[in-house]
Amino acid sequence: IVCWQDLEESLRMKLSLTKVVNGCRLGKIKNLGKTRDHTMDIPGCLLYTKTGSAPHLTHHTLRNIHGVPAMAQLTLSSLAEQHEVLTEYKEGVGKFIGMPESLLYCSLHDPVSPCPAGYVTNKSVSVWSVAGRMEMTVSKFMAIQQALQPDWFQCLSDGEVSCKEAASIKRVRKSVDRSLLFLDNCLRLQEESEVLQKSVIIGVIEGGDVMEERLRSARETAKRPVGGFLLDGFQGNPTTLETRLCLLSSVTAELPEDKPRLISGIGRPDEVLKCIERGVDLFESFFPYQVTERGGALTFSFDYQLNTEEILLQQNGTQEEIKCVDQIKKMEITGCNQEITSFEINLKEKMYQEDFNPLVRGCSCYCCKNHTRAYIHHLLVTNELLAGVLLMMHNFEHYFGFFHSIREALKNDKLAQLKELIHRQAS
Amino acid sequence: MAHVVPTVKMAGVATQASLESAPRIMRLVAECSRSRARAGELRLPHGTVATPVFMPVGTQATMKGITTEQLDALGCRICLGNTYHLGLRPGPELIQKANGLHGFMNWPHNLLTDSGGFQMVSLVSLSEVTEEGVRFRSPYDGSETLLSPEKSVQIQNALGSDIIMQLDDVVSSTVTGPRVEEAMYRSIRWLDRCIAAHQQPDKQNLFAIIQGGLDADLRATCLEEMTKRDVPGFAIGGLSGGESKSQFWRMVALSTSRLPKDKPRYLMGVGYATDLVVCVALGCDMFDCVFPTRTARFGSALVPTGNLQLRRKVFEKDFGPINPECTCPTCQKHSRAFLHALLHSDNTAALHHLTVHNIAYQLQLMSAVRTSIVEKRFPDFVRDFMGTMYGDPTLCPTWATDALASVGITLG
Numbered sequence: 001i002v003c004w005q006d007l008e009e010s011l012r013m014k015l016s017l018t019k020v021v022n023g024c025r026l027g028k029i030k031n032l033g034k035t036r037d038h039t040m041d042i043p044g045c046l047l048y049t050k051t052g053s054a055p056h057l058t059h060h061t062l063r064n065i066h067g068v069p070a071m072a073q074l075t076l077s078s079l080a081e082q083h084e085v086l087t088e089y090k091e092g093v094g095k096f097i098g099m100p101e102s103l104l105y106c107s108l109h110d111p112v113s114p115c116p117a118g119y120v121t122n123k124s125v126s127v128w129s130v131a132g133r134m135e136m137t138v139s140k141f142m143a144i145q146q147a148l149q150p151d152w153f154q155c156l157s158d159g160e161v162s163c164k165e166a167a168s169i170k171r172v173r174k175s176v177d178r179s180l181l182f183l184d185n186c187l188r189l190q191e192e193s194e195v196l197q198k199s200v201i202i203g204v205i206e207g208g209d210v211m212e213e214r215l216r217s218a219r220e221t222a223k224r225p226v227g228g229f230l231l232d233g234f235q236g237n238p239t240t241l242e243t244r245l246c247l248l249s250s251v252t253a254e255l256p257e258d259k260p261r262l263i264s265g266i267g268r269p270d271e272v273l274k275c276i277e278r279g280v281d282l283f284e285s286f287f288p289y290q291v292t293e294r295g296g297a298l299t300f301s302f303d304y305q306l307n308t309e310e311i312l313l314q315q316n317g318t319q320e321e322i323k324c325v326d327q328i329k330k331m332e333i334t335g336c337n338q339e340i341t342s343f344e345i346n347l348k349e350k351m352y353q354e355d356f357n358p359l360v361r362g363c364s365c366y367c368c369k370n371h372t373r374a375y376i377h378h379l380l381v382t383n384e385l386l387a388g389v390l391l392m393m394h395n396f397e398h399y400f401g402f403f404h405s406i407r408e409a410l411k412n413d414k415l416a417q418l419k420e421l422i423h424r425q426a427s
Numbered sequence: 428m429a430h431v432v433p434t435v436k437m438a439g440v441a442t443q444a445s446l447e448s449a450p451r452i453m454r455l456v457a458e459c460s461r462s463r464a465r466a467g468e469l470r471l472p473h474g475t476v477a478t479p480v481f482m483p484v485g486t487q488a489t490m491k492g493i494t495t496e497q498l499d500a501l502g503c504r505i506c507l508g509n510t511y512h513l514g515l516r517p518g519p520e521l522i523q524k525a526n527g528l529h530g531f532m533n534w535p536h537n538l539l540t541d542s543g544g545f546q547m548v549s550l551v552s553l554s555e556v557t558e559e560g561v562r563f564r565s566p567y568d569g570s571e572t573l574l575s576p577e578k579s580v581q582i583q584n585a586l587g588s589d590i591i592m593q594l595d596d597v598v599s600s601t602v603t604g605p606r607v608e609e610a611m612y613r614s615i616r617w618l619d620r621c622i623a624a625h626q627q628p629d630k631q632n633l634f635a636i637i638q639g640g641l642d643a644d645l646r647a648t649c650l651e652e653m654t655k656r657d658v659p660g661f662a663i664g665g666l667s668g669g670e671s672k673s674q675f676w677r678m679v680a681l682s683t684s685r686l687p688k689d690k691p692r693y694l695m696g697v698g699y700a701t702d703l704v705v706c707v708a709l710g711c712d713m714f715d716c717v718f719p720t721r722t723a724r725f726g727s728a729l730v731p732t733g734n735l736q737l738r739r740k741v742f743e744k745d746f747g748p749i750n751p752e753c754t755c756p757t758c759q760k761h762s763r764a765f766l767h768a769l770l771h772s773d774n775t776a777a778l779h780h781l782t783v784h785n786i787a788y789q790l791q792l793m794s795a796v797r798t799s800i801v802e803k804r805f806p807d808f809v810r811d812f813m814g815t816m817y818g819d820p821t822l823c824p825t826w827a828t829d830a831l832a833s834v835g836i837t838l839g
Contacts, residue, residue: 050772050773050774051768051769051772051774052765052768052769053769053774053776053777054776055774056492056774056775056776056779058497058756058776058779058783059756059760060496060497060500060756060783061494061497061779064496082768084744085743085744085764085768088744089744089764096762096764096765097765098761098765130771130772130773131771353517353521354521354524356524356525366494366496370494370495370496370533371533372525374531375488375525375531375533378487378516381516381517382487382516384487384491384492385489385491385492385775385779386489386490386491386493386494388492388775389492389493389775389779390494
C-alpha cells in the first residue's frame with residue numbers, strides 16, 4: 001500500500017547534488033513543473049523574457065538556439081497589467097505566451113530596468129511597467145499569481161535597499177521585517193488556494209549590506225516552507241559585488257542544501273563564477289540582452305581545454321585588438337548606463353565593416369553559421385531590426401554555452417582552468 | 428546650354444529575328460479564358476518562381492526583422508533590394524567582396540533590385556534630374572551622389588541580383604504637363620543606356636519600365652518604343668502614387684494590352700489585396716510593395732476581410748489567432764490577445780510576428796489566385812474574394828468593378 005504522503009513527497013520538486021567543488025554546487029533539480037517530469041541542471045540560468053517573449057525572438061528564431069534553458073524568467077512588471085486578461089483566459093500565462101512546455105519563474109522586477117525608490121510601504125510594493133506604476137498588496141499580488149500560474153514565483157518583497165545609496169540600518173531592518181511579513185501572508189493565502197498550491201514560492205533574502213540583517217533574513221526565511229531562495233540586493237556595478245561576496249557566503253551558509261538558490265541582477269561571467277563559488281545555483285540571462293542592445297556580440301572564450309594561442313585564433317585576435325583601441329564607452333540604453341565589457345565586441349565599430357568572419361569562429365549558432373560580422377555591422381549602421389534578432393540569437397547561445405561549460409568543468413574537475421580563463425578576459 | 432530634346436535613339440533595338448530568338452524567362456502554364464490573367468513560371472538564375480507573384484521588399488539587404496530562413500520557410504522565392512540605399516550603405520564594392528547581395532544577406536533564392544528611380548519621387552526635394560542622371564543630396568551631410576543609368580546598372584551588376592531594373596525618369600503620377608513627356612522620352616533613352624552598360628546579360632535580367640504617367644498617348648508611345656528593345660521583361664512604372672484608382676487601372680490595362688504575352692509584366696508598387704487581384708485579371712504577373720511589411724510594424728495584420736489593428740483594445744481578450752485558416756507560424760502559435768499585449772510592450776518580437784503573418788498572407792493570396800487560374804475558375808475566385816473583402820461582390824469599389832468588367836469579369 002502506497003502512502004499518499006510518500007507519493008506526494010516523491011513527486012515534489014527535488015534538488016540532488018552530484019558534487020560540491022570549492023563551494024560550487026553541481027546537480028539537478030527534478031520533478032519540476034505541473035507534470036512533475038521536468039529537470040533543470042545547476043549551476044544554470046533562466047531564459048530572459050520581456051512581456052513573456054524572449055527579446056526580439058519569435059518561436060521560430062528561439063527554436064534555432066541551442067541549449068535554451070528549461071525554465072524561463074517572466075517579470076511581474078511586464079505582465080501584471082494582463083491580470084484581467086489572464087483571469088478571463090484561465091489557462092495560465094505559459095499557454096498565453098505560447099510557451100506551454102516551458103517551466104516558468106516569475107520575478108517581481110525586470111533586472112534590466114532600475115527600480116525607482118520610495119514605493120514600498122508596509123502593505124504594498126510597486127512594480128514598474130511600460131504603462132507606469134502598479135501598486136501591489138499581498139492579496140493583489142497573489143491574485144495575479146493565481147491568474148499567471150507560474151511554476152515558481154518570487155515572493156512579494158522589499159528590495160528597495162539596493163536602489164538606495166546608503167540605507168540606514170533602520171531601513172535595512174525594515175526591508176527584512178516587511179519581506180518576512182509579506183512571505184507569511186503569501187504563504188497563508190497560498191494555503192487557501194488549490195491553484196496557487198501548484199506554484200512554488202521562492203523566498204527572498206534581503207538585508208542590504210548589514211551582515212546581521214542578512215543572517216536574520218536567511219535564517220528566518222529558511223524556516224518557512226518555501227521552494228527556494230532568491231538572493232536579492234547583490235546587483236550593482238562590479239566593485240559593489242566584490243564588497244558583498246563575504247555577505248553572500250554567509251547567507252548561503254544559512255540556507256538548506258536541498259533547495260535552489262537564485263540570484264538577481266548578476267550577469268557578467270566573472271561575477272557568475274564568483275557567486276557559484278559561494279553557493280548560488282541559478283542566474284538570469286539579461287546580460288546577453290544588454291550586450292545585444294548596445295550592438296555587441298559576446299566573444300569571450302569558455303573553452304578551458306584550448307590553450308591560449310588557440311583561443312586567440314578562435315576569437316580572430318580581436319581581444320588583442322580591443323586592448324589596443326580605447327573602447328570603453330558609456331552608453332545610454334533605455335534608462336540604464338551600461339559600459340561595454342571585455343567579454344564582447346562592439347559590432348558598430350568601423351573595423352568590422354569588411355570583416356567577413358562569423359562573430360565567433362567555431363560558434364554553432366544560427367548567426368555565426370549564416371552571417372558575417374560585416375553584415376551585422378551593416379544592419380546596425382542602417383538601424384535594421386534584424387540586427388537585434390541575430391545578435392540576440394548569438395548572445396543567448398554563447399551565454400548558455402558558458403553555463404554548460406561551467407557544469408562540464410565542475411564535472412571534470414577543471415573549474416580552476418575555467419576560472420583562470422574567464423578572469424584573464426575580465427578587464 | 429539651350430535645352431534640346433534629343434530624338435529617340437535606337438541603340439538597343441532588336442531586329443525581328445533577334446526578338447524571336449531572345450531567351451524567354453517566362454513560361455505560361457495557364458491563361459484565364461475570360462480575363463487576361465495568366466499563371467506562369469519564371470526561370471531565373473536562383474530558381475523557379477511561380478507567377479503571379481508578390482515580392483516582399485527588403486530594401487537594405489534585410490527583410491525587416493525576419494531571417495532569410497523564416498522568409499524561405501514562408502515559401503518566398505524572390506524579394507527586393509534597393510540600389511539607391513545599398514549603393515550608399517554598404518556600397519557596391521563591399522557587396523561584391525561579400526559574393527554579391529545573395530552572399531551578403533545569405534539569401535539563396537532570387538533577388539530583384541530596383542534602380543533607384545523611385546527615390547527620385549520619394550526624395551524629390553533632395554534630388555535633381557538632368558539628362559546625365561539623378562543627383563541626390565544627403566540631408567545628413569550634404570554630400571552628393573550622381574545616379575546615372577550607367578552607374579545604376581554598374582551597382583546592380585555588383586549586387587548580382589537576378590532581375591535588375593533600368594534607371595527611369597520617374598515623375599509623380601500627380602504631375603501633369605511637359606515634364607511627363609520629357610520623363611517618358613528620357614526613360615527610353617536611359618533604357619538604351621542601361622542596355623549598353625549592362626555587363627552581365629546572361630546572369631542578370633534587365634527589365635524596362637514603361638512610363639508616360641496618366642496620359643494614354645504618352646504611355647502608348649512608350650510601349651511602342653520600349654517593346655522594340657530586346658529585354659527579358661517589362662515593368663509598368665509611374666503608377667501607384669497619388670493618382671485616382673480610375674486612372675490607375677486604365678493605364679495598367681492599356682499597358683498589358685500592348686506588352687508581349689511571352690514576357691513577364693511587373694507592376695511596380697502594388698500590394699493591396701484588391702489591387703493585386705484586379706491587376707492579375709488585367710494581365711500582370713509580378714508585384715512588389717512595402718505595404719504589408721510596413722503595416723505589420725504598425726500593428727496591423729492582414730486578413731481576408733481587410734486588416735486588424737491589433738493594438739486596439741477590442742483585441743485585448745480575443746484568444747483566437749489572427750486568421751484560423753492561415754498556416755503561418757504566428758497563427759499556429761499565438762492569439763490576437765497575446766499579440767496585442769506584446770505590441771504594447773517594447774519587445775520587437777511583436778513586429779516580427781506580424782511581419783511573418785503579413786508576408787504569409789500575401790504569398791498565400793497569390794498562391795490561391797494562381798491555383799484558380801490553373802484550375803480554370805479565376806472569375807469565381809475573384810467574386811469570392813470580393814465577397815469576403817466587401818461583404819458582397821457588388822459592394823466592391825467602382826474602379827475595381829469597372830476594371831474587372833473591362834476584361835470580362837462581372838461581379839454579382
